[in-house]
Amino acid sequence: MLPLTEQLVLGLSLAILYGPAYVMLDQTVWNVVGQGHGPVMAALALWLAWQRKDTYLAAPSQQAPMAGGLTLIAGLLMYVLGRSQNFPILYVGSQIWVLGGLILLYKGWRGLKIMWFPLFFITFITPVPGPLVDLVTGPMKAAVSWAAENLMYALGYPIGRAGVTLTIGPYKLLVADACAGLNSIFALEAIGVFYMSVMNHKNVWRNILLAVLVLPTSFLSNVVRVITLVLVTYYFGDEAGQGFVHGFAGILLFVVATVAMIALDALMGALFFRNDRQQEPHHG
């Protein structure tokens, strides 16, 4: 194990390097409605690393200075470009490379093999660039508004829609990005991946299917969310509706999505994967 002073020096350097990144995330990205899951993802990544700590420390070290050095340099270049030119995806994402490089330098490939999953999980802390969000959000927004409108119309509510604006009674609601965003898909995907890692299914197809099913799950829970929002606005007024958006709606989304995911997984398990007995999770 590394001497304490060196641990401190490295820890302090990493804090200098990435402390400002988390301050930036906390002040900007994580404040946006629909992005509040960021800190949870960071905590999950830390927890995943902590779980693997003993295995990591016990593994023999076979340093890979060449690969480690190159990975670290690539990571630091991403960092400098990302931080100075304001690319949060590079700024935050460079952590994967920098930390991966350090692991290679100090522990070698064996260490990387143990820590790959927490490193991969950093992806879910990394902010997605706006154009990419718009690309996925646009059709999703339209589809969610369409589904919500038709469902409520069938139920006899006085609802109308022009583009992505819903009209209910005297109220007008814009289906904002946060309501249908990639942000929530991304967060749900993260929860899905986390769920998969905890369940530790052996069958590859079951895992792939589960990861793909995140999309319809996200769509469904967004429809539930928008309809709830419309109903709250209709019965209790605009103010109640807006309060709902910023408070409870996000939580509802995740509860619906998580329950739907667990239900889907259980259903798949019962129907298709009867032979895939679950392993005991290898940690915890």
Place this chain on the structure above:
Amino acid sequence: MAEPNTLRRTLLISAALCGSAGLAVALTPRPQRFMDNSQRLADLVPQRFGRWRLAELAPGLVSPDVASSIAGLYSETLARTYIRDDGQMIMLSLAYGENQTRESQIHKPEVCYAAQGFAIQGLTPESVRTRQREIPVMRVLANMQSRQEPITYWIRSGKYTVRGWKEQNYARLVQGLQGVIPDGLLVRVSSISNDTAAAYRLQDAFIQDMLDAVAPDKMPLLLGQPI
């Protein structure tokens, strides 16, 4: 079981990490504005020029949440409707943003119209030849139900005139690497018409008349060089 040389290596790595943090801070661009606080968009383009004058119209209704998101994005916006002596009408919209970072950069009309539920039916980069210079513009055809709105726009980003996301982001990156966060001005000219070709001709004529009437010292606020 620390090897004798680990301390040296750790210090070296630590220096690389801290050095990168310092380098990133040193390379961070700073805002540079072409328009200062004393200048108003309302003074940029006269209320009356050539055959054009301001039309007396009830102000358009903007829902409060849209208005607040506009206020967050732009330092100043101006929306005017001009009417020509032959009755032709043109909507002019100017939006100034003092720093064109990614989050706060000017929204392109093809994106905001689509976000409001318009269908974007045409998106063509063209250039408008005026007596002053050739202006790279984007022609956008937006449509909602029976409302057909041909739009001509350009964005001045720092010292460049750009249109579309590629040029807008390219201009931001190039100037960012030069250490500058540019300011930006959206100039959007549109009319409601089913005859798209005629609408664009009218808009070109309006742009020409407008540029003729803008004071030369204010020109760099409106127009940059092509990128």
